[in-house]
Every structure is written in structure tokens, then in C-alpha cells.
Amino acid sequence: MTKEETMKISEAEWEVMRVVWTLGEVDAQTISETLSHRMQWKLATIKTLLGRLVKKEALRTQQVGKKFLYSANVSEEETFRSAQVELFSHLCARRVGEQLNQMIEEVPLTQADIDQIRQTLDKKIATNIIPCDCLPGQCHCHHAAESLE
Numbered sequence: 001m002t003k004e005e006t007m008k009i010s011e012a013e014w015e016v017m018r019v020v021w022t023l024g025e026v027d028a029q030t031i032s033e034t035l036s037h038r039m040q041w042k043l044a045t046i047k048t049l050l051g052r053l054v055k056k057e058a059l060r061t062q063q064v065g066k067k068f069l070y071s072a073n074v075s076e077e078e079t080f081r082s083a084q085v086e087l088f089s090h091l092c093a094r095r096v097g098e099q100l101n102q103m104i105e106e107v108p109l110t111q112a113d114i115d116q117i118r119q120t121l122d123k124k125i126a127t128n129i130i131p132c133d134c135l136p137g138q139c140h141c142h143h144a145a146e147s148l149e
């Protein structure tokens, strides 16, 4: 898998990945016990999810005695970032700012978070023109963007 390809991770697979990211090298049983507080998944389900994640190269596995141990091939930050890039790619570039603002309005933030976002915004240099690369009919700004070129 190349760096440019975004790895698609399902909701269920994310739950498994979070355990591996937190605990490091783990076996299916440990993941199953960790998730059992919230998920009613059978061990077989966990194993299926692990198999898929290995196939996607999100996890690697090695056999130690009778156990298979799983560890992450990708970092949590990297995976989250690519999911975020993927999500924003579904939106006209010109509407990303508006959506970010919406997100900030909706998510709970600590004072430290707010201070950090404020610092980032203070350093941010505004762009006058954001090019739209949507197809005609995918957004309302397409023709306006064409005339700018």
C-alpha cells in the first residue's frame, strides 16, 4: 500500500486499533477483554477484525508460542489524519473553513484547547483565493472558480 492511498478503517476496526495503539503488542484475547466492557463482540469477531486489519497492513502479527501477537503498523495520528483528509476531500475546498468552524462550535473544548486553537489562528495567514476542483454539479462555486483561472 502506498502512502498516498488512504486506508479505510471501519468503525469496528477503529475500536480494535485503539486498543493496539494504547496497549502495544497484544493478542486477540486481551483485545476482546478490553472491549468487552462496551462491545458484545465474540472472540471470533475480534479475530475477523484483526485479520482484516492485517490484510490492510494496519497491523502486523507474529506468532509467539501458541499466540498471535498484533502490533500497529501505522500510528494513531497518521490514521486519524488520513481519515480527516479523506473526509474533507468529500467537500468543496471552499467550504472546509465553514465546516471547521462548525466543528469548533460543536465539540467540547478545554481552556487549553481554546488557547491552542487561538494561537494557531493568530499564526494563520489568510488565503485570498481557494481553488475549487470539484466537478460541475458537485458544488455551487465551480463556474466561479473556472473564471478565476
Ligand SMILES: [Zn+2]
Binding pocket: 092, 093, 094, 132, 133, 134, 138, 139, 140, 141, 142
Ligand atoms: Zn467547489
